[in-house]
Amino acid sequence: MKKYDVYGIGNALVDTExxxxxxxxxxxxxxxxxxxxxxxxxxxxxxQLLEDKHEHQAxxxxxxxxxxxxxxxxxxxxxxxxxSCKVAxxxxxxxxxxxxxxxxxxxxxxARREPGTTGACISMVTPDAERTMTxxxxxxxxxSVRELRPDALRNASVLYIEGYLVSSPSGFDAALEAQRIxxxxxxxxxxxxSDPAMVQNFKSSFDQLIGQGVDLxxxxxxxxxxxxxxxxxxxxxxxxxxxxxxxxxxxxxEGAIVCDGATTKLVAGVPIKPVDTxxxxxxxxxxxxxxxxxxxxxxxxxxxxxRSASLLVSSFGxxxxxxxxxxxxxx
Numbered sequence: 197m198k199k200y201d202v203y204g205i206g207n208a209l210v211d212t213e214x215x216x217x218x219x220x221x222x223x224x225x226x227x228x229x230x231x232x233x234x235x236x237x238x239x240x241x242x243x244q245l246l247e248d249k250h251e252h253q254a255x256x257x258x259x260x261x262x263x264x265x266x267x268x269x270x271x272x273x274x275x276x277x278x279x280s281c282k283v284a285x286x287x288x289x290x291x292x293x294x295x296x297x298x299x300x301x302x303x304x305x306x307a308r309r310e311p312g313t314t315g316a317c318i319s320m321v322t323p324d325a326e327r328t329m330t331x332x333x334x335x336x337x338x339x340s341v342r343e344l345r346p347d348a349l350r351n352a353s354v355l356y357i358e359g360y361l362v363s364s365p366s367g368f369d370a371a372l373e374a375q376r377i378x379x380x381x382x383x384x385x386x387x388x389x390s391d392p393a394m395v396q397n398f399k400s401s402f403d404q405l406i407g408q409g410v411d412l413x414x415x416x417x418x419x420x421x422x423x424x425x426x427x428x429x430x431x432x433x434x435x436x437x438x439x440x441x442x443x444x445x446x447x448x449x450e451g452a453i454v455c456d457g458a459t460t461k462l463v464a465g466v467p468i469k470p471v472d473t474x475x476x477x478x479x480x481x482x483x484x485x486x487x488x489x490x491x492x493x494x495x496x497x498x499x500x501x502x503r504s505a506s507l508l509v510s511s512f513g514x515x516x517x518x519x520x521x522x523x524x525x526x527x
Contacts, residue, residue: 199351200302201275201489202482203383205344205374206263206358207336207367208281209315210288211514213256213474214246216320221328223250228322231329231391233363239332242318256513259295260317261336262390263358265475265514269482269504271300272521275489278302278348280374282339284312289335304345310335325470325509333364340366341373349374350381353489354412356481359390362401371405379409386412388481389419396422406439413443414481420445429453433460444498446480451502456494463498466506475514480505483525500525 221228224245234242246252267277279301283289285308292314293305315336320328339361349355355378361367378385387402387410389395395402402423406413413436421427424435433453436443441457451465483504487497507524508516516525 198353199276200278200348200353202267202270202354202356202485203278203280203349203352203374204263204267204356204358205280205361205371207261207315207331207333207339207360208259208264208283208292209261209317209331209336210292211256211258211260211317211319212254213319213321213472213512213514214252215255216246216250216252216322218322220246220250220252221320221322226320226328226330228328229326230393231331231360232393234330234332236313236332236334239316239318239330242330246318246320255321258513258515259292260475260514261315261358262360262388262478263356264296265478266356266388266482266485267301268296268299268515269479270486272516272518273483273486273525275486278345278352280304280343280345280370282336282343283309283314284335285309286312286314288314288316302348304343319474319514321472321474321512325473327472327474329474336367337364338366339364339370341370344370344374344377346377349377349383352383354384354386354485356485357385357387357405359388359394359402362394362398368401372408375405375408384411385409386414386481386485388414388477389416389423392418392422395419399423410440411442413440414477415443416446416477417448442494444480444484444494444501446477446505452480452498454494454498459494461495463495463502465502468506468510470509472512473509476505476509478514479508479516
């Protein structure tokens with residue numbers, strides 16, 4: 197029996213969330229609904245613009261990053277997870293390590309870490325619940341094969357690769373090496389496309405990962421359209437299915453389209469008034485993988501994941517609280 201349900205690899209970030217208007221995004225020259233990579237001085241300027249000039253206050257602070265949110269969802273539901281990442285020997289890094297430890301996620305992180313700045317993400321949520329992000333990668337940009345723990349990876353049912361890693365040469369190398377180890381060990385390889393901007397700017401890197409063998413692909417409709425270079429849902433599904441026979445494509449309030457290698461099905465979403473869509477795809481992937489690792493069929497896993505994601509988007513933050521998970525998802 198495998199020790200871990202999911203072994204994740206991705207960018208470790210400390211998330212700060214703000215409520216903003218569309219007008220603020222225009223003033224800040226940020227593309228709505230996208231993730232933009234920024235340098236540390238730009239991050240400081242944005243915080244000054246948010247807090248000093250426009251008097252926005254942070255709504256929530258949490259350890260984050262796409263794959264981190266996914267493995268946390270697995271752990272909260274009662275599964276087992278390992279996370280390979282890189283944080284600095286600074287207060288934000290201490291916070292990140294402590295948070296994952298308290299959530300029951302095993303990591304490669306040690307008490308003594310390299311000096312530097314831990315990665316940070318500013319997530320800005322508009323009244324329509326759309327999230328716009330800026331990310332300063334900090335030390336996570338140096339994530340490499342050194343952060344991998346092959347023995348833990350071989351002892352996992354699923355390797356989950358965060359698509360944001362394609363923006364870092366060493367991070368991409370780590371993803372490729374993790375993929376190689378997983379395939380040699382019979383571990384299912386799952387990849388998420390993560391963000392439309394990543395697909396738009398690093399499509400060849402995603403093509404390389406998919407070409408070398410991805411067993412399960414996660415994406416949303418926008419990412420699917422960009423990767424498949426088609427403008428119809430059916431066209432995107434056909435292109436994805438020809439490259440990766442198993443996939444889960446989220447479609448907002450409509451739910452998710454899943455394919456188990458034989459049957460493709462739209463699994464209806466749960467009606468909800470969205471407050472904040474940050475982390476919805478990450479949460480969906482975690483809940484879906486948790487159920488798949490317990491031998492549930494894809495349609496049932498997607499129905500459960502839709503319910504989990506609907507709970508997430510009904511409040512602020514990229515993760516569910518343990519209280520919500522225990523009350524609404526367990527049992």
